[in-house]
Amino acid sequence: MKITKITAAGVNVPLVAPIRWSWGMRRESTRLILQVETDEGIAGIGETMGRVGPERIQYEAQKLIGEDIFDIERILAILRPVPYFFGYAGYGLIAGIEMACWDAVGKALKKPVWALMGGRFRKKIPISGYVFTRARNEKTGEGGETTPEQLLEFSRELVRRHGFRNLKLKVGASHPDVDIATIRMFREEFGPEMGLRIDPNGTWSPQTALRICKRLEPCDLEYVEDPTWGLEAMARLRRDIDIPFATNMCVVDFDQIPVAFRMNAVDVILGDVHKWGGLLTTRKLAAVCDTLMWGMCIHSGAELGISETAKLHMATCTPNLTFAIDTHYPHLADDILAGGKMQYDDGTMSAPDKPGLGVELDMDRFGRYAEAYRKNGLADGYExxxxxxxxxxxxKFQW
Incomplete structure (x- = not known):
């Protein structure tokens, strides 16, 4: 089954309200939607980061015309040089194409992607609700949560509506004392049964991070994700802090793994089906984490439904993915999937049993948000x- 054509189009989907983090603010999610066509009339769809750009997909796609879509390792090898020049966006390019290939392969074999990658280990995938301080949506009035009390009220509704049993707080956009008060309030409100984790995106200096993490030790956090910047500072802090450290910033490729392991800088790695270069590579990462006795979670980058479903397939077939996976999904105002936004089942989701990824596009919604992309271009996540x-x-260090 040979690849005959690869196309890509950007879409801009708005958020319910702008979300704030340590590097800026996000009002909408720009994503790239891909389709890989074959000579047998079977096509697969994929999704990746908007920053990859449709033009870059079109250029790299020329190298894959005529390749057998089942030869995914060969396809990955052909695209291997791209991240050397384009970093994260290069890995995202590979991931979008590979995701569409898996979708087509699953359709051809009449099997879901999770069945092709090891089979079902778990059906219900626990999801971690993501809590941000939010700016006000000027059109709807939604958002505006900045104080600990407002964030707690928002989170109560998040838990009530979706059933989350785990919450992740995006900290670092407010003064550290506000973040500490918020986390303590959350632990008191939700009790010991609620999993809590925080992520300041490396914005705390090592000195600030040491002070904050020491004060948060009684809060029984699952982990602190990237409390400060870089492996050296993470390793220094980890010696003095009794909270596991996770990262999505200082261990982002396989070359950094042995260094981080020798330094004892981290305890949990956040894989990413885009930033690590695809589903197959993320499965390889899981094997490394299992070998090194590291925990593993799945990162979120404001994915739409295609990528969110790909994450579910990954979690379905990966035994050592034991942390509830991250998601921005409740913050999206809409989706481009047929049937609209997916729903939670008591804080969980399940990967479809249908062939491939098991989802299809709503062409009206896709067209509407593709027009928004054509009109406005890339929406940065850090405006x-x-x-x-x-x-x-x-x-680098804001606090």
């Missing part, structure tokens, strides 16, 4: 946060 002081910029 200027107007609530910050004049002259603010996302410097």
């Amino acid at each position: 200027k946060d107007v609530s910050r002081p004049s002259g603010w910029c996302p410097k």
Whole structure:
């Protein structure tokens, strides 16, 4: 089954309200939707980061015309040089194409992707609800949560509506004392049964991170994700802090794994079916984590339903993926899937049993959000946060 054509189009899907984090603010999610066509009339769809760009997909696609879509390792090898020049976006390019290939292979074999990658280990996938401080949506009035009390009220509704048994707080956009008060309030409100984790995206200096993490030790956090910047600082802190450290920033490729392991800098790796270069590579990462006795979770980057479903397939067939996976999905105002947004079942989701990824596009929604992309272009996830002081910029250590 030979590849005959690969196409890509950007879409901009709005969020319910702008979400704030340490590097700026996100109002909408720009994603790239791909289709891989074959000479047998079977096509697969995929999704990846918008920053990859449709033009780059079109250029690299020329190298894959005529390749057998079942030869995924060969396809990955052909695209191997791309991240050397384009970093994260290069891995994202590979991931989008590979995802569409898996979808087509599953359709050809009449099997879901999870069945092709090891079979079902678990059916219900626990999801971690993501809590951000939010700016106000000027059109709808949604959002505006900045205080611990407002964040707690928002999170109560998040848990009530979706059944989450795990919450991740995006910290670092507010003063550290506000973050500490918020986390303590969450632990008191939700009790010891609720899994709690935090992520300041490396914005705390090592000195600030040491002070904050020491004060948070009684809160029984699952982990702190990237409390400070870089392996050296993470390793220094880890010696003095009795909370596991996770990362999506300082261990982001296989070359960094042995260094991080020798330094004892991290305890949990956040895989990513885009930033690590695809489903197959993320499965390889899981095997490494299992060997090194590291925990593993799955990162979220404001994915739409195609990628969210790919994450579910990955979690279905990966035994050592024991942490509830991250998601921005409740923050999306809409989706491009047929049937609209997917729903949670008591804080969980399940991968489809249908062939391939098991999802299809709603062409009306796709067309609407593709037009928004054509009109407005790439929506950065780190646009200027107007609530910050004049002259603010996302410097390395903000606190």
